[in-house]
Amino acid sequence: MIRTANKHVEYELHEMTFPSMTNTATAIGMGAGALFHPSGLASQGMKDLIIADYQRSYGRPASLIRVLRAYFVNPGFRATFLYRLANQAWRADHVWLGLAIAAYTVKITGADIQPGASVGAGLVIRHPVGIVVGTLVVIGANCTLLQGTTLGEKLTPGDDHASPVLGDGVTIGAGAVVVGGISIGSGAVIGANSVVVRDVPPGATAVGVPARLLSKSIGVPR
Numbered sequence: 001m002i003r004t005a006n007k008h009v010e011y012e013l014h015e016m017t018f019p020s021m022t023n024t025a026t027a028i029g030m031g032a033g034a035l036f037h038p039s040g041l042a043s044q045g046m047k048d049l050i051i052a053d054y055q056r057s058y059g060r061p062a063s064l065i066r067v068l069r070a071y072f073v074n075p076g077f078r079a080t081f082l083y084r085l086a087n088q089a090w091r092a093d094h095v096w097l098g099l100a101i102a103a104y105t106v107k108i109t110g111a112d113i114q115p116g117a118s119v120g121a122g123l124v125i126r127h128p129v130g131i132v133v134g135t136l137v138v139i140g141a142n143c144t145l146l147q148g149t150t151l152g153e154k155l156t157p158g159d160d161h162a163s164p165v166l167g168d169g170v171t172i173g174a175g176a177v178v179v180g181g182i183s184i185g186s187g188a189v190i191g192a193n194s195v196v197v198r199d200v201p202p203g204a205t206a207v208g209v210p211a212r213l214l215s216k217s218i219g220v221p222r
């Protein structure tokens with residue numbers, strides 16, 4: 001598991017989770033590239049991540065028209081799309097542009113995802129309102145965030161900005177707060193309105209305030 005604020009390592013994290021390119025991805029990337037021309041911020045990685053986010057949300061291949069339609073009708077996808085742009089700018093050392101895109105994203109979606117956060121491919125945000133993700137948070141591939149999710153620092157003295165690291169396929173229920181330098185194992189589910197301040201093992205379900213682990217295993221909602 002990678003836990004770092006180092007932009008170069010974050011870039012490698014994204015590279016590890018890229019699926020293969022498609023012609024459609026190339027078309028979308030050309031559009032995004034034109035948006036940023038001539039600074040050349042758009043990258044293959046960003047395009048692939050957007051495609052992966054779309055495909056996990058809709059369970060079908062992406063096309064340019066499908067992605068555009070999703071952007072305009074699906075606020076959660078709009079939030080992931082804009083986060084990808086902001087993160088790309090951040091990783092290209094255009095920090096102010098990344099922050100500006102993130103600020104715009106808050107205004108039009110209600111999701112406050114810091115551009116420096118590391119998020120693997122296949123992110124699904126069901127409803128973006130009230131989502132907060134801190135700069136040092138690491139989210140694995142194929143994770144799902146519900147409305148009101150907070151992932152970030154504990155804000156206690158000396159916590160050194162430690163933030164959660166989520167494995168792959170983690171689902172965070174509506175209103176859940178996950179704070180501090182803890183690990184949420186792959187496939188774990190965090191119940192709605194839970195407050196999680198301790199590690200959660202892979203595949204476990206944690207609920208309540210403070211969160212406790214449920215002994216039974218459950219199906220993981222998409």
Ligand SMILES: CC(C)(COP(=O)(O)OP(=O)(O)OC[C@H]1O[C@@H](n2cnc3c(N)ncnc32)[C@H](O)[C@@H]1OP(=O)(O)O)[C@@H](O)C(=O)NCCC(=O)NCCS
Nearest residue numbers: 146172173174189190191192193194205206207208214218
């Ligand atoms: C965590 C969750 C997936 C568990 O679902 P489940 O496996 O069907 O669990 P159950 O309903 O059988 O509950 C098991 C136990 O956990 C408790 N529990 C379940 N969810 C809880 C929650 N969010 N907070 C506190 N306790 C919770 C139940 O009271 C029960 O306790 P008990 O064993 O002492 O009686 C589900 O309750 C949840 O919170 N999902 C998030 C859904 C969401 O955010 N939806 C937003 C849609 S827009």
